[in-house]
Amino acid sequence: MFITVKTDQKTQLIDITSTIQEVVSVFCAENNIEDGLCMIYIPHTTAAVTINESADPSVKTDILMVLNKIIPWEDGYHHLEGNSPAHVKAVLVGSSELVAIENKKLVLGTWQGIFFCEFDGPRSRKVNVKIM
Amino acid sequence: MFITVKTDQKTQLIDITSTIQEVVSVFCAENNIEDGLCMIYIPHTTAAVTINESADPSVKTDILMVLNKIIPWEDGYHHLEGNSPAHVKAVLVGSSELVAIENKKLVLGTWQGIFFCEFDGPRSRKVNVKIM
Amino acid sequence: MFITVKTDQKTQLIDITSTIQEVVSVFCAENNIEDGLCMIYIPHTTAAVTINESADPSVKTDILMVLNKIIPWEDGYHHLEGNSPAHVKAVLVGSSELVAIENKKLVLGTWQGIFFCEFDGPRSRKVNVKIM
Numbered sequence: 001m002f003i004t005v006k007t008d009q010k011t012q013l014i015d016i017t018s019t020i021q022e023v024v025s026v027f028c029a030e031n032n033i034e035d036g037l038c039m040i041y042i043p044h045t046t047a048a049v050t051i052n053e054s055a056d057p058s059v060k061t062d063i064l065m066v067l068n069k070i071i072p073w074e075d076g077y078h079h080l081e082g083n084s085p086a087h088v089k090a091v092l093v094g095s096s097e098l099v100a101i102e103n104k105k106l107v108l109g110t111w112q113g114i115f116f117c118e119f120d121g122p123r124s125r126k127v128n129v130k131i132m
Numbered sequence: 133m134f135i136t137v138k139t140d141q142k143t144q145l146i147d148i149t150s151t152i153q154e155v156v157s158v159f160c161a162e163n164n165i166e167d168g169l170c171m172i173y174i175p176h177t178t179a180a181v182t183i184n185e186s187a188d189p190s191v192k193t194d195i196l197m198v199l200n201k202i203i204p205w206e207d208g209y210h211h212l213e214g215n216s217p218a219h220v221k222a223v224l225v226g227s228s229e230l231v232a233i234e235n236k237k238l239v240l241g242t243w244q245g246i247f248f249c250e251f252d253g254p255r256s257r258k259v260n261v262k263i264m
Numbered sequence: 265m266f267i268t269v270k271t272d273q274k275t276q277l278i279d280i281t282s283t284i285q286e287v288v289s290v291f292c293a294e295n296n297i298e299d300g301l302c303m304i305y306i307p308h309t310t311a312a313v314t315i316n317e318s319a320d321p322s323v324k325t326d327i328l329m330v331l332n333k334i335i336p337w338e339d340g341y342h343h344l345e346g347n348s349p350a351h352v353k354a355v356l357v358g359s360s361e362l363v364a365i366e367n368k369k370l371v372l373g374t375w376q377g378i379f380f381c382e383f384d385g386p387r388s389r390k391v392n393v394k395i396m
Contacts, residue, residue: 050227052222056213063216066216069207075330084330087326095361100173183309191309191348198348199352225356239392241307241309
Protein backbone atom coordinates (compact mmCIF):
# COMPACT_ATOMS: atom_id res chain seq x y z
CA MET A 1 0.00 0.00 0.00
CA PHE A 2 1.10 3.54 -0.71
CA ILE A 3 0.46 6.58 1.41
CA THR A 4 1.00 10.13 0.15
CA VAL A 5 2.98 12.78 2.03
CA LYS A 6 2.88 16.43 0.99
CA THR A 7 5.90 18.44 2.09
CA ASP A 8 6.02 22.26 2.14
CA GLN A 9 9.65 23.00 2.93
CA LYS A 10 13.06 22.36 1.37
CA THR A 11 14.13 20.03 4.20
CA GLN A 12 11.52 18.74 6.62
CA LEU A 13 10.77 15.86 8.97
CA ILE A 14 7.11 14.80 9.14
CA ASP A 15 5.77 12.40 11.78
CA ILE A 16 3.86 9.67 9.87
CA THR A 17 3.44 7.26 12.78
CA SER A 18 -0.34 7.54 13.09
CA THR A 19 -0.86 7.17 9.32
CA ILE A 20 1.31 4.04 9.24
CA GLN A 21 -0.57 2.67 12.28
CA GLU A 22 -3.88 3.19 10.44
CA VAL A 23 -2.59 1.20 7.46
CA VAL A 24 -1.42 -1.54 9.83
CA SER A 25 -4.78 -1.60 11.68
CA VAL A 26 -6.78 -1.93 8.44
CA PHE A 27 -4.45 -4.61 7.04
CA CYS A 28 -4.53 -6.64 10.27
CA ALA A 29 -8.34 -6.43 10.47
CA GLU A 30 -8.84 -7.39 6.80
CA ASN A 31 -6.37 -10.28 6.92
CA ASN A 32 -7.21 -11.38 10.45
CA ILE A 33 -3.62 -11.24 11.70
CA GLU A 34 -2.22 -10.02 15.02
CA ASP A 35 1.54 -10.07 14.61
CA GLY A 36 4.01 -9.40 11.84
CA LEU A 37 6.52 -7.00 10.44
CA CYS A 38 5.99 -3.61 8.80
CA MET A 39 8.41 -2.26 6.21
CA ILE A 40 8.23 1.47 5.53
CA TYR A 41 9.93 2.08 2.17
CA ILE A 42 10.67 5.38 0.39
CA PRO A 43 10.69 5.02 -3.43
CA HIS A 44 12.50 8.37 -3.87
CA THR A 45 16.20 9.27 -4.06
CA THR A 46 16.09 12.66 -2.29
CA ALA A 47 13.93 11.61 0.65
CA ALA A 48 14.34 9.07 3.45
CA VAL A 49 12.71 7.58 6.54
CA THR A 50 13.96 7.47 10.12
CA ILE A 51 12.74 6.57 13.60
CA ASN A 52 13.45 9.06 16.38
CA GLU A 53 11.94 11.21 19.11
CA SER A 54 8.40 12.37 18.46
CA ALA A 55 7.76 14.20 21.77
CA ASP A 56 9.80 17.42 21.36
CA PRO A 57 9.60 19.02 17.86
CA SER A 58 12.96 20.75 18.44
CA VAL A 59 14.68 17.39 17.94
CA LYS A 60 13.52 17.46 14.29
CA THR A 61 14.94 20.99 13.96
CA ASP A 62 18.30 19.91 15.37
CA ILE A 63 18.51 16.80 13.16
CA LEU A 64 17.96 18.93 10.04
CA MET A 65 20.37 21.63 11.28
CA VAL A 66 23.19 19.09 11.69
CA LEU A 67 22.49 17.40 8.32
CA ASN A 68 22.47 20.78 6.55
CA LYS A 69 25.78 21.70 8.24
CA ILE A 70 27.54 18.40 7.46
CA ILE A 71 26.30 18.39 3.85
CA PRO A 72 26.22 22.03 2.67
CA TRP A 73 24.05 23.13 -0.28
CA GLU A 74 27.01 24.53 -2.23
CA ASP A 75 30.17 22.45 -2.41
CA GLY A 76 31.38 22.00 -5.99
CA TYR A 77 28.94 19.18 -6.79
CA HIS A 78 28.97 17.55 -10.25
CA HIS A 79 25.27 16.57 -10.54
CA LEU A 80 23.74 19.37 -12.64
CA GLU A 81 20.27 19.09 -11.14
CA GLY A 82 21.67 20.90 -8.09
CA ASN A 83 20.22 18.56 -5.45
CA SER A 84 23.24 16.37 -4.69
CA PRO A 85 23.13 17.23 -0.96
CA ALA A 86 19.62 15.75 -0.88
CA HIS A 87 20.88 12.52 -2.45
CA VAL A 88 23.71 12.25 0.10
CA LYS A 89 21.34 12.87 3.02
CA ALA A 90 19.04 10.14 1.70
CA VAL A 91 21.99 7.71 1.54
CA LEU A 92 23.01 8.47 5.13
CA VAL A 93 19.52 8.35 6.67
CA GLY A 94 18.31 5.39 4.60
CA SER A 95 15.40 4.39 2.39
CA SER A 96 13.57 1.98 4.68
CA GLU A 97 12.71 1.12 8.28
CA LEU A 98 11.39 -2.09 9.80
CA VAL A 99 9.03 -2.16 12.77
CA ALA A 100 7.53 -5.22 14.44
CA ILE A 101 3.75 -5.55 14.79
CA GLU A 102 2.25 -7.16 17.92
CA ASN A 103 -1.47 -7.24 18.73
CA LYS A 104 -2.09 -5.16 15.57
CA LYS A 105 0.14 -2.35 16.91
CA LEU A 106 3.53 -1.05 15.75
CA VAL A 107 6.07 -1.96 18.43
CA LEU A 108 7.86 1.35 18.97
CA GLY A 109 9.82 2.59 21.97
CA THR A 110 8.15 5.06 24.35
CA TRP A 111 9.62 8.14 22.66
CA GLN A 112 9.83 6.82 19.10
CA GLY A 113 7.95 8.04 16.07
CA ILE A 114 8.39 7.29 12.36
CA PHE A 115 9.46 10.32 10.32
CA PHE A 116 9.30 10.96 6.59
CA CYS A 117 12.44 12.96 5.73
CA GLU A 118 12.12 15.47 2.87
CA PHE A 119 15.51 16.66 1.61
CA ASP A 120 14.50 18.37 -1.67
CA GLY A 121 10.99 19.75 -1.22
CA PRO A 122 8.41 20.94 -1.39
CA ARG A 123 6.96 17.93 -3.22
CA SER A 124 4.21 15.35 -3.15
CA ARG A 125 5.80 12.03 -2.08
CA LYS A 126 4.85 8.39 -1.72
CA VAL A 127 5.64 5.95 1.07
CA ASN A 128 5.32 2.22 0.46
CA VAL A 129 4.00 0.31 3.49
CA LYS A 130 4.45 -3.45 3.23
CA ILE A 131 3.20 -5.79 5.94
CA MET A 132 4.38 -9.38 6.30
CA MET B 133 12.35 -11.05 23.14
CA PHE B 134 14.21 -8.26 24.90
CA ILE B 135 17.79 -8.31 26.07
CA THR B 136 19.21 -5.72 28.43
CA VAL B 137 22.44 -3.81 27.83
CA LYS B 138 24.07 -1.75 30.57
CA THR B 139 26.34 1.01 29.30
CA ASP B 140 28.91 2.82 31.47
CA GLN B 141 30.13 5.62 29.21
CA LYS B 142 28.64 8.66 27.43
CA THR B 143 29.28 7.15 23.98
CA GLN B 144 30.12 3.48 23.68
CA LEU B 145 29.96 0.54 21.27
CA ILE B 146 29.25 -2.84 22.90
CA ASP B 147 29.59 -6.13 21.02
CA ILE B 148 26.29 -8.02 21.57
CA THR B 149 26.85 -10.73 18.95
CA SER B 150 27.14 -13.65 21.37
CA THR B 151 24.06 -12.55 23.34
CA ILE B 152 22.00 -12.28 20.14
CA GLN B 153 23.31 -15.70 19.02
CA GLU B 154 22.16 -17.20 22.36
CA VAL B 155 18.65 -15.80 21.83
CA VAL B 156 18.65 -17.21 18.28
CA SER B 157 19.87 -20.63 19.47
CA VAL B 158 17.18 -20.90 22.15
CA PHE B 159 14.43 -19.73 19.76
CA CYS B 160 15.49 -22.14 17.02
CA ALA B 161 15.64 -25.06 19.47
CA GLU B 162 12.25 -24.27 21.04
CA ASN B 163 10.52 -23.76 17.68
CA ASN B 164 12.40 -26.48 15.84
CA ILE B 165 13.55 -24.19 13.02
CA GLU B 166 16.90 -24.03 11.21
CA ASP B 167 16.69 -20.95 8.99
CA GLY B 168 15.16 -17.51 9.19
CA LEU B 169 15.78 -13.87 9.70
CA CYS B 170 16.77 -11.99 12.85
CA MET B 171 15.81 -8.35 13.40
CA ILE B 172 17.76 -6.47 16.07
CA TYR B 173 15.72 -3.41 17.00
CA ILE B 174 16.60 -0.54 19.36
CA PRO B 175 13.49 1.00 21.03
CA HIS B 176 15.44 4.13 22.07
CA THR B 177 16.03 7.48 20.36
CA THR B 178 19.59 8.16 21.55
CA ALA B 179 21.03 4.71 20.86
CA ALA B 180 21.45 2.62 17.71
CA VAL B 181 22.72 -0.68 16.34
CA THR B 182 25.38 -1.35 13.72
CA ILE B 183 27.33 -4.25 12.23
CA ASN B 184 31.08 -3.78 11.87
CA GLU B 185 34.50 -5.18 12.75
CA SER B 186 34.66 -7.09 16.03
CA ALA B 187 38.33 -8.20 15.88
CA ASP B 188 40.22 -4.98 16.70
CA PRO B 189 38.65 -2.86 19.50
CA SER B 190 40.38 0.27 18.11
CA VAL B 191 37.81 0.27 15.26
CA LYS B 192 35.10 1.03 17.85
CA THR B 193 37.24 3.88 19.21
CA ASP B 194 37.69 5.37 15.73
CA ILE B 195 33.99 5.08 14.85
CA LEU B 196 33.06 7.01 18.01
CA MET B 197 35.86 9.56 17.45
CA VAL B 198 34.58 10.39 13.96
CA LEU B 199 30.92 10.56 15.07
CA ASN B 200 31.82 12.88 17.96
CA LYS B 201 33.82 15.10 15.56
CA ILE B 202 31.11 15.29 12.87
CA ILE B 203 28.36 15.93 15.44
CA PRO B 204 29.87 18.07 18.23
CA TRP B 205 28.31 18.19 21.70
CA GLU B 206 27.88 21.98 21.64
CA ASP B 207 26.49 23.55 18.47
CA GLY B 208 23.55 25.87 19.21
CA TYR B 209 21.01 23.05 19.48
CA HIS B 210 17.34 23.84 20.21
CA HIS B 211 16.34 20.68 22.12
CA LEU B 212 16.56 21.70 25.78
CA GLU B 213 17.38 18.23 27.10
CA GLY B 214 20.91 18.81 25.75
CA ASN B 215 21.27 15.46 23.99
CA SER B 216 20.51 16.44 20.40
CA PRO B 217 23.86 15.10 19.12
CA ALA B 218 22.84 11.68 20.45
CA HIS B 219 19.55 11.86 18.50
CA VAL B 220 21.39 12.80 15.29
CA LYS B 221 23.90 9.95 15.72
CA ALA B 222 21.01 7.52 16.22
CA VAL B 223 19.40 8.75 12.97
CA LEU B 224 22.63 8.28 11.01
CA VAL B 225 23.58 4.86 12.40
CA GLY B 226 20.02 3.49 12.44
CA SER B 227 17.59 1.77 14.77
CA SER B 228 17.65 -1.76 13.38
CA GLU B 229 19.74 -4.41 11.65
CA LEU B 230 18.71 -7.57 9.84
CA VAL B 231 20.81 -10.74 9.82
CA ALA B 232 19.97 -14.03 8.13
CA ILE B 233 19.88 -17.27 10.18
CA GLU B 234 21.11 -20.53 8.64
CA ASN B 235 21.54 -23.80 10.54
CA LYS B 236 20.52 -21.92 13.72
CA LYS B 237 23.46 -19.51 13.33
CA LEU B 238 23.57 -15.78 12.51
CA VAL B 239 25.07 -15.43 9.02
CA LEU B 240 27.73 -12.77 9.59
CA GLY B 241 30.86 -12.02 7.58
CA THR B 242 34.22 -13.23 8.93
CA TRP B 243 35.06 -9.94 10.68
CA GLN B 244 31.53 -8.80 11.51
CA GLY B 245 29.99 -8.36 14.93
CA ILE B 246 26.73 -6.72 16.04
CA PHE B 247 27.24 -3.61 18.17
CA PHE B 248 24.87 -1.78 20.48
CA CYS B 249 25.67 1.94 20.10
CA GLU B 250 25.19 4.10 23.19
CA PHE B 251 25.14 7.82 22.37
CA ASP B 252 23.79 9.27 25.64
CA GLY B 253 24.93 7.01 28.46
CA PRO B 254 25.48 5.64 30.88
CA ARG B 255 22.06 3.95 30.94
CA SER B 256 20.31 0.61 31.12
CA ARG B 257 18.97 -0.15 27.62
CA LYS B 258 16.79 -2.72 25.91
CA VAL B 259 17.30 -4.45 22.56
CA ASN B 260 14.34 -6.15 20.86
CA VAL B 261 15.31 -9.38 19.08
CA LYS B 262 12.64 -10.64 16.69
CA ILE B 263 13.08 -13.88 14.75
CA MET B 264 11.04 -14.77 11.67
CA MET C 265 22.78 -16.82 -2.69
CA PHE C 266 26.02 -14.91 -3.08
CA ILE C 267 27.00 -12.69 -5.96
CA THR C 268 30.55 -11.45 -6.49
CA VAL C 269 31.48 -7.81 -7.10
CA LYS C 270 34.95 -6.82 -8.27
CA THR C 271 35.91 -3.24 -7.45
CA ASP C 272 38.81 -1.40 -9.08
CA GLN C 273 39.03 1.83 -7.09
CA LYS C 274 39.65 2.87 -3.48
CA THR C 275 36.10 4.17 -3.06
CA GLN C 276 33.46 3.28 -5.62
CA LEU C 277 29.71 2.87 -6.08
CA ILE C 278 28.66 0.07 -8.43
CA ASP C 279 25.08 -0.36 -9.67
CA ILE C 280 24.13 -4.00 -8.96
CA THR C 281 20.38 -3.66 -9.64
CA SER C 282 20.29 -5.85 -12.76
CA THR C 283 22.37 -8.59 -11.11
CA ILE C 284 20.08 -8.62 -8.07
CA GLN C 285 17.02 -8.71 -10.36
CA GLU C 286 18.49 -11.75 -12.17
CA VAL C 287 18.90 -13.57 -8.84
CA VAL C 288 15.31 -12.65 -7.92
CA SER C 289 13.96 -13.81 -11.33
CA VAL C 290 15.71 -17.20 -11.08
CA PHE C 291 14.60 -17.70 -7.47
CA CYS C 292 10.98 -16.78 -8.21
CA ALA C 293 10.89 -19.09 -11.25
CA GLU C 294 12.47 -22.04 -9.39
CA ASN C 295 10.24 -21.66 -6.33
CA ASN C 296 7.12 -20.63 -8.22
CA ILE C 297 6.58 -17.43 -6.21
CA GLU C 298 5.46 -13.97 -7.34
CA ASP C 299 5.80 -11.76 -4.30
CA GLY C 300 8.18 -11.46 -1.39
CA LEU C 301 11.00 -9.53 0.13
CA CYS C 302 14.63 -9.30 -0.95
CA MET C 303 17.42 -8.62 1.54
CA ILE C 304 20.73 -7.43 0.09
CA TYR C 305 23.39 -8.01 2.75
CA ILE C 306 27.08 -7.06 2.72
CA PRO C 307 29.24 -9.49 4.78
CA HIS C 308 32.16 -7.03 4.88
CA THR C 309 33.12 -4.28 7.34
CA THR C 310 34.60 -1.75 4.89
CA ALA C 311 31.84 -1.91 2.27
CA ALA C 312 28.12 -1.15 2.32
CA VAL C 313 24.94 -1.08 0.24
CA THR C 314 22.63 1.83 -0.55
CA ILE C 315 19.68 2.66 -2.77
CA ASN C 316 19.85 5.93 -4.73
CA GLU C 317 19.71 7.53 -8.16
CA SER C 318 20.90 5.33 -11.01
CA ALA C 319 20.17 7.73 -13.93
CA ASP C 320 22.99 10.29 -13.63
CA PRO C 321 26.44 8.83 -12.75
CA SER C 322 27.53 12.19 -11.28
CA VAL C 323 25.31 11.48 -8.27
CA LYS C 324 27.66 8.60 -7.36
CA THR C 325 30.64 10.95 -7.71
CA ASP C 326 29.04 13.51 -5.39
CA ILE C 327 28.06 10.92 -2.77
CA LEU C 328 31.66 9.68 -2.60
CA MET C 329 33.04 13.24 -2.60
CA VAL C 330 30.93 14.19 0.43
CA LEU C 331 31.74 10.96 2.33
CA ASN C 332 35.48 11.44 1.70
CA LYS C 333 35.22 15.05 2.92
CA ILE C 334 33.24 14.24 6.09
CA ILE C 335 35.48 11.28 6.96
CA PRO C 336 39.05 12.18 5.88
CA TRP C 337 41.67 9.50 5.22
CA GLU C 338 44.09 10.94 7.79
CA ASP C 339 42.73 11.97 11.17
CA GLY C 340 44.70 10.44 14.02
CA TYR C 341 42.95 7.07 13.85
CA HIS C 342 43.87 4.29 16.29
CA HIS C 343 43.18 1.22 14.12
CA LEU C 344 46.62 0.23 12.78
CA GLU C 345 45.33 -1.30 9.54
CA GLY C 346 44.84 2.27 8.28
CA ASN C 347 41.31 1.81 6.95
CA SER C 348 39.24 3.26 9.80
CA PRO C 349 37.54 5.80 7.49
CA ALA C 350 36.21 2.85 5.45
CA HIS C 351 34.76 1.26 8.61
CA VAL C 352 33.03 4.52 9.59
CA LYS C 353 31.56 4.97 6.09
CA ALA C 354 30.23 1.40 6.24
CA VAL C 355 28.56 2.15 9.60
CA LEU C 356 26.89 5.32 8.26
CA VAL C 357 25.70 3.86 4.93
CA GLY C 358 24.70 0.48 6.36
CA SER C 359 25.23 -3.21 5.72
CA SER C 360 21.84 -4.16 4.28
CA GLU C 361 18.86 -3.00 2.24
CA LEU C 362 15.37 -4.44 1.92
CA VAL C 363 13.34 -4.27 -1.28
CA ALA C 364 9.87 -5.68 -1.87
CA ILE C 365 9.26 -8.14 -4.73
CA GLU C 366 5.99 -8.00 -6.69
CA ASN C 367 5.26 -10.03 -9.85
CA LYS C 368 8.85 -11.35 -9.66
CA LYS C 369 10.25 -7.80 -9.90
CA LEU C 370 12.10 -5.65 -7.38
CA VAL C 371 9.78 -2.79 -6.38
CA LEU C 372 12.06 0.22 -6.77
CA GLY C 373 11.17 3.88 -7.35
CA THR C 374 11.52 5.31 -10.87
CA TRP C 375 15.02 6.69 -10.30
CA GLN C 376 16.26 4.13 -7.79
CA GLY C 377 19.06 1.63 -8.24
CA ILE C 378 20.86 -0.62 -5.74
CA PHE C 379 24.53 0.27 -5.27
CA PHE C 380 27.38 -1.74 -3.83
CA CYS C 381 29.60 0.73 -1.94
CA GLU C 382 33.33 -0.01 -1.88
CA PHE C 383 35.17 2.01 0.76
CA ASP C 384 38.54 0.19 0.87
CA GLY C 385 39.20 -1.23 -2.59
CA PRO C 386 40.11 -2.50 -4.97
CA ARG C 387 38.91 -5.92 -3.81
CA SER C 388 36.77 -8.88 -4.75
CA ARG C 389 33.61 -8.70 -2.63
CA LYS C 390 30.55 -10.81 -1.92
CA VAL C 391 26.91 -9.74 -1.62
CA ASN C 392 24.42 -12.02 0.09
CA VAL C 393 20.97 -11.98 -1.55
CA LYS C 394 18.26 -13.56 0.58
CA ILE C 395 14.68 -13.84 -0.67
CA MET C 396 11.72 -14.46 1.62
